[in-house]
Amino acid sequence: MESATSEVKTDSVTERLQELTREMIGLLGEDVDREGLLKTPGRVAASLKYLTKGYNQSAKKVLNEAVFEENYDEMVVVKDIELFSLCEHHLLPFYGKAHVAYIPNGKILGLSKIPRLVDIFAKRLQVQERLTSQIADCLMKELNPRGVGVVIEALHLCMTMRGVEKKDAYTITSSMLGSFRHVDRVRGEFLSLIGHCHR
Numbered sequence: 001m002e003s004a005t006s007e008v009k010t011d012s013v014t015e016r017l018q019e020l021t022r023e024m025i026g027l028l029g030e031d032v033d034r035e036g037l038l039k040t041p042g043r044v045a046a047s048l049k050y051l052t053k054g055y056n057q058s059a060k061k062v063l064n065e066a067v068f069e070e071n072y073d074e075m076v077v078v079k080d081i082e083l084f085s086l087c088e089h090h091l092l093p094f095y096g097k098a099h100v101a102y103i104p105n106g107k108i109l110g111l112s113k114i115p116r117l118v119d120i121f122a123k124r125l126q127v128q129e130r131l132t133s134q135i136a137d138c139l140m141k142e143l144n145p146r147g148v149g150v151v152i153e154a155l156h157l158c159m160t161m162r163g164v165e166k167k168d169a170y171t172i173t174s175s176m177l178g179s180f181r182h183v184d185r186v187r188g189e190f191l192s193l194i195g196h197c198h199r
Contacts, residue, residue, distance in 0.1 A: 096154030
């Protein structure tokens with residue numbers, strides 16, 4: 001019963017998104033019945049639902065499925081994690097790479113879950129600063145490690161396609177928690193391992 005209700009809700013959301021897209025196309029001065037635009041509302045609705053699917057995913061659940069007891073206390077780094085997100089100010093994409101590290105405190109995380117975690121938070125309406133903090137805070141809360149470091153470097157189409165129109169202006173944000181914030185050596189090792197300039 002719950003599944004059927006969820007499907008009805010999903011269908012109604014999809015239909016409404018299509019209606020709004022069709023109306024927007026008309027407001028922009030286009031012929032909504034032109035052949036090339038007939039299927040656009042459906043495509044836009046599907047695209048928006050995919051790009052914001054992180055709202056329907058639980059980071060806690062994903063992480064808890066892959067936490068293992070392990071006596072390892074050196075830095076774990078997963079770098080160059082591709083990410084795509086939508087800027088909440090203009091609904092234009094920003095994209096780049098995330099670098100995530102933590103120092104275990106008796107527990108390690110299945111490595112594939114770190115990119116999954118990045119995706120869950122990236123596939124929401126975002127600002128890069130919040131995205132960076134959400135990833136770090138979630139790892140800190142669920143793993144209770146000695147520290148967490150997250151660096152994101154991204155290009156924002158709201159800066160390259162409109163506004164200031166600066167096509168090579170990368171934005172770099174970081175969140176350092178625990179030993180990554182308080183111990184210079186740890187922070188330095190992390191930044192050295194990932195390199196702190198985009199390639």
